[in-house]
Amino acid sequence: MNNLLGAGVALITPFNNDGSIDFDGLANLIEYQITGGMDYLVSMGTTGEVATLTKEEKKKILDFTAEQVNGRVPLVAGFGGNNTAELLDQIKSFDNPAYQAILSVSPYYNKPTQEGIYQHYKAVAQATTLPIILYNVPGRTGSMISVETIIRLATNFKNIIGVKEASANFEHFTRIMAKKPEGFLLISGDDALTLPMMSLGAVGVITVVGNAFPKQTQKLVKYCNEWHYEEARKLHYELLNIDDLCFIEGNPAGVKEMLKELGICGNHVRLPLVPVSEETKQKIAIAVKDLTAQN
Template identity: 45%
Template sequence: MMELLQNAKFIGTGVALITPFKKDLTVDTEALKALVNHCIEGGVEYIVALGTTAEAVTLNTEEKLLVRKIIVEETSNRVPLIVGVGGNNTGELVHQLKGDKLDGFDAVLSVSPYYNKPTQEGIYQHFVALADVSEKPIILYNVPSRTGSDMTAETIIRLAKAHSNIIGIKEAGGDMAKVEELIQKVPKGFLVISGDDLTALATVQKGGAGVISVLGQGIPDLFSLMIRYGLKGNAEEATEINSSITSMIHLIFKEGNPAGIKSLLELKNIGSSLVRLPLVESSFDLKSEIKTALARLKKKHNRLRSAEEELN
């Protein structure tokens, strides 16, 4: 029962933060602080640091520690925190998790090993090895479009049943039949979380725990309201918001993540649109499309503000 209560802190909207950069491509700590507050004030339930959207693979060790420090300090225990710790070298990750207490964080988000293309048994043994040594509970992350391999429902369910330190799955494969199977077959309290903004509401409406979102940090008020509506069964209101943000979801991923979401946040004066190579920032045309879409969403937000007050 205690584990179920602990896992409940990750129900709702989590956001996978970008890492803002200055013109010289160093970490913009002031923009990162502003982003943390923007998300919390917008109503998100928790924050994820150093995931894919954070361009973590282009950050060195010192930069990762700096990002962690800023997020922990600025959050100041207002919402739970998850940190990305993943890769394709199991031994190195085991060593890292043994030596780092991850102070200030409540859980680890760990992506399925990429590039190596392990078998399902290899994926299973990889996560068991991490769960055995991690002081923090682990949320699995399946994103086959990036990793080159897909964690099957069978493997996820097997891990959910095998190890109490594995508490959830961020599923970003876009397969709703698989999501439904997971929701039906995982142990009670195991979190099935959408890792795809387009399927976030559908996942919640099928019984999932919520979402770890990219767009959610750009429009935390609307996105978190939509997920709260979905969790409460307010289908009409949730669907209305979902319909209004679908075009923006497509736009921010049109030229890759996190280029699109950084362009949106730049419009809100939170950091710049700069990304590190091999990524490049959004084109002028895309930035213009995002600006137009954001203006439409501002009107939508003003109209829904009174509805949010009624929900609370």
């Protein structure tokens, strides 16, 4: 899956003031990502506020994104849920050929056992011929995909081709790299940990910060892949303040405020999310100005 190496971005969903989807803003964002050199785009990930979108809205966004991209960069579609049967129906009915893979978050809220997680992903793998990227984010799901479960899935299902890791557990990352089948992809799911994860063998990142700073994010990943770690470290430290501000009051409220500062789209979110505070807005405005001036 060479087209999924490098920097991918988990696209936000721009909204209008009335809560409707801002498709003009989404078009601006997509063009900004492609111009900024992002290697691939992920539509309908967590950062896209999928939990507050209807089934019809998700389809419209997936179709619009594919039409706007028009084959210029690879696309990944997010499909996840804690109702396995409903998720399988969604995947089986997904027929947009523009997408090269599926990103699927581990079941949340239910807190399944490792066998439950395995059986869930087994069903997902058997429901589609598309490559699947597992998504391990215990801070959101309330459960961890163990190394043993990841390796079992990677070994038994050839279309399970990687894992987006947002567990912040370096022992976990190391053991995945030590035990994984050849070609299985470890992908950073945490912007602030991309550089150290890539030093262990991760192939890139699915980024949030890249929504606002695609050029810098892609350059950081490129430096790491080319073993230019001195340059990578410099850029890593330049981005740390942006990383912190991006998540300090929740995702994607922080990065949406950055995009508003950059003139790409608005900062509207859907309840129960709310925009960042005035204090954080001021900090973001200064940080965006500073980083833009440096690059």
